[in-house]
Amino acid sequence: DAGITQSPRHKVTETGTPVTLRCHQTENHRYMYWYRQDPGHGLRLIHYSYGVKDTDKGEVSDGYSVSRSKTEDFLLTLESATSSQTSVYFCAISPSLGLESYEQYFGPGTRLTVT
């Protein structure tokens, strides 16, 4: 998984509780992304980061926040989890958005269940 780890790998939480998912990379890549994956949908971008403390929203950012205080770590927080946030969450990294490639490398995923 290209030097990407996600923690926890599985989590069950109750509605209304805060949850933080962590993505850690050892590749020193500049760009990091959080996606969610649901049946019948492609990967949908939640938030992404283009550098330390530089983040921006994706297409499904409502209810999520992120932080990146170090190059290697990108945190995704659900301030108050809802059942609609039950999903599999993937972190991805990319070295650049340059002319050569937009290839992204994905982590193993976190399966989150909100009861």
Next chain:
Amino acid sequence: GESVGLHLPTLSVQEGDNSIINCAYSNSASDYFIWYKQESGKGPQFIIDIRSNMDKRQGQRVTVLLNKTVKHLSLQIAATQPGDSAVYFCGVKDSWGKLQFGAGTQVVVTP
């Protein structure tokens, strides 16, 4: 908005046959395309990519074809093996430089 879609949610293929997985996109200005393979319980793995200045690109047992006229791309897997059983999905670079992904096609390889 921009969209990316796959034609078939499931594809059943006999071992040894060739597989063809299709993807359609809406943005005629898209200039970068990518295919991923996702095995059950794992994260997506890069297979192959192609830029819009090419019509065809080959990798190891895989070929990606791009038809910009009809905004369609396909992934061909030669001599499909049991280890090829997975979900395959395409990604298309959107106007903001981010990838938009299709929902995926489940490839089932039968003996």
